Amino acid sequence: MNSQEKEVSRTEVLQRTGSSDNSTGAEYQTSKWQKFLELIEVHKTSRKETIMETFLYNQDLRPVESARRKWSWFNFVYFWIADCFNINTWQVAATGLQLGLSWWETWLTVWIGYAIVGILVVLTARIGTMYHCSFPITARASFGIFFSLWPVINRVVMAIVWYSVQTWIAMTPISLMLKSIFGYDLPDRIPNHINSPNATTYQFMCFFIFWVCQLPFVYVHPHQVRHLFTVKAALVPFAAFGFLIWALCKSNGKIALESLVEGPPLTSSERGWAWMQSIMACIANFATLIVNAPDFSRFSKTKVSATWSQGISIPFFFSLTSLIGIIVTASAYKIYQVNYWSPLDVLDRFLGDGFTRGERAGAFLISFVFAVAQLGTNISANSLSAGTDMTALLPKFINIRRGGFICAGLALCICPWNLMSSSNKFTMALSAYAIFLSCIAAVMCADYYVVRRGQYNLFHLYSSDPKVSDYMYGSRFGINWRALVAYLAGIVPNMPGFVGAVGDNIHVPVGATRVYYLNYLVGYSVSFVVYVILCYFFPVPNAPVRNCLKGKDWLETFAEVDFFEEEREGFLQDNNILSIVSSQLGAGDNDEILSAFEPRIDSK
Helix, strand or coil, X not given: CCHHHHCCCHHHHHHHHHHHHHHHHHHCCCCHHHHHHXXXXXXXXXXXXXXXXXXXXXXXXXXXXXXXXXXXXXXXXXXXXXXXXXXXXXXXXXXXXXXXXXXXXXXHHHHHHHHHHHHHHHHHHHHXXXXXXXXXXXXXXXXXXXXXXXXXXXXXXXXXXXXXXXXXXXXXXXXXXXXXXXXXXXXXXXXXXXXXXXXXXHHHHHHHHHHHHXXXXXXXXXCCCHHHHHHHHHHHHHHHHHHHHHHHHHCCCCCCHHHHCCCCCCCHHHHHHHXXXXXXXXXXXXXXXXXXXXXXXXXXXXXXXXXXXXXXXXXXXXXXXXXXHHHHHHHHHHHHCCCCCCHHHHHHHHHHHHCCHHHHHHHHHHHHHHHHHHHHHXXXXXXXHHHHHHHHHCCCCCCHHHHHHHHHHHHHHCCHHXXXXXXXXXXXXXXXXXXXXXXXXXXXXXXHHHHCCCCCCCHHHHCCCCCCCHHHCCCCCCCCHHXXXXXXXXXXXXXXXXXXXXXXXXXXXXXXXXXXXXXXXXXXXXXXXXXXXXXXXXXXXXXXXXXXXXXXCCCCCCCCCCCHXXXXXXXXXXXXXXXXXXXXXXXXXXXXXXXXXXHHHHHC
């Protein structure tokens, strides 16, 4: 075959493939099932996609264009003001106090814990800020196009379970609101028709009311949900300080801080480990939000919108909320001689004391803010996370809204009242799951900051062709084995302690238990270091720097993605043409083919 016979123009290839597609389309008769699938599709394209390509892209997975990047630095501040006022944050100080730390030691551990959280959130959020991509897409770079589905599935399962649990917890403020209006004895006046030892008709009614109230907010798209947090941020200070003043007034300004410490005096060693456990409790409280930080930071207006605003806001506002919780609990002890770690228990006692107009109004308003706080936390940490992650699992048929509603439906089916009432082992297991999430976050950050030096090729993140995408890691399975090994390496040290924490009557060596006390930091550090070492000895294909430990270049860019969909189609079309031409001319002529299309590829 001479050189003239080898030359196949781009136009001729398009004409041949186009005519073939048209003739095939004219002869093709769709079945009812196929028509139904077409009806429920959320992502339609004129280009015929392979089955593997349908798992890669839709409008909610694409990088966020500038028109939807509406989150300024103050929106992130409002977000954390709104998020800090929730029941979990209020109770986080209980960990240190119950271990025997003084109130001021506990508060210091809260500051340290949330300062670490602030750093970790900023590190993960930076990836989404610069490339405007959500967690499922950023995970593709480090774990591989298809192996990234494993951390995504992890997040989906946890988000659904937590959505269900948080909705059940929100049943209590709804109950307080109803009792404030209809009488403190309302639960006794409603007959119980549920044949369950773990829930009554009244409790299920409160749970279902909150579950329904969340649904309109599930529909709201992430770039618009910032308004919810703005409203919530305006309400939180009044409720928090109003509750504090109310508690101090009822205790006549007296607080019993010394009564908060539980257990015998600690030795120096025990005190040190109690500090670490209290710090880890703060980090575990944030494990899910650390991983899915890109889901929100991708809507940042500028490079720094999600940086200092989060790094400073998180430790400050969460520590302040924790301090208010400590003082309110100490004030309540002065009145009732009982440590009420939950603010809702304190509110319930306040409401039951006199049931005056003022107490009813105060209990209603504060309970309302707690309910709104739970709603905001559930939407940000669970509903949107589940929706975004489900979009990555089946992008042709699921978008964020559909995923959020699926999450809400499954959360109802879980029957959280059975899970929450069985044992505190369940809630311990949920918190302990942070060891798995820490390894995911570590691999992502190690890959971005050390191995790739801040450089992503966005087009490659949306391609499943091993010859095209660097993130397929040279295999049609799209698995980065380095990430798999690092992920497992981070889990192993924590596993004995994890089993001991969630199991019954299981003896675990003291050393393993103490390693588990450092669970998040151990998992994160081990996975980070192992991944970097593996990439040093077994370099990632087409990595931007040859030696990930010696190169000093920083290659990060603030990606421009306003025309990403059109550019991606052109990129895929060019590579599809290259494949067709290559198959017709033979593999030996690939260099000539690539040179013919090189200008067009570079322009992309």
